[in-house]
Amino acid sequence: MSFLVNLGLGLLFGFGLLISGMANPAKVLNFLDLFGTWDPSLAFVMGGAVLVGAIGYRYVLRRDEPIRGQSFHLPTRRDIDARVLIGPAIFGVGWGLGGFCPGPALTALSFGAIGTLTFVPAMIAGMAVARLVAERNNTARAA
Numbered sequence: 001m002s003f004l005v006n007l008g009l010g011l012l013f014g015f016g017l018l019i020s021g022m023a024n025p026a027k028v029l030n031f032l033d034l035f036g037t038w039d040p041s042l043a044f045v046m047g048g049a050v051l052v053g054a055i056g057y058r059y060v061l062r063r064d065e066p067i068r069g070q071s072f073h074l075p076t077r078r079d080i081d082a083r084v085l086i087g088p089a090i091f092g093v094g095w096g097l098g099g100f101c102p103g104p105a106l107t108a109l110s111f112g113a114i115g116t117l118t119f120v121p122a123m124i125a126g127m128a129v130a131r132l133v134a135e136r137n138n139t140a141r142a143a
Helices: 002-020 025-032 041-061 082-098 102-111 114-142
Strands: none
Touching: 002 102, 025 041, 025 082, 025 102, 082 114, 102 114
16 A cells, blocks of 8 residues: 555656646756846745645654654754765756756656756666665764
8 A cells, every 4th residue: 555655656757847848958057047048947846846845744744643653853953964965966966067956857857858867877877876885984983
């Protein structure tokens, strides 16, 4: 059942990306082009997502326990370390250069665009390298 719920949520997210135009890298790049063909629509999409997320977060946390599962799994760390700064910086630079972030890139695969066919394998390779580095660091810390 969990698979079907996750599949449905993923499809809903993908359709939202398509409807909003966020699967189009030109839309993202135009948002970042402040002194050229600036397109503020991405700010409205992000603002809408933050609003829906904030309302949903407050609603869900009023419950004693989640609908599925024993307890909520909320972050406990509040400190800001190098990983918190470097990871999002790399993500942002990649998004700015490529015009894609992971969700829209996977959605745009259905169009078969050359940029997407290059970006997604590079993204997967980057995720694999990040996982290897994290595992190596965890092993080093444990030893």
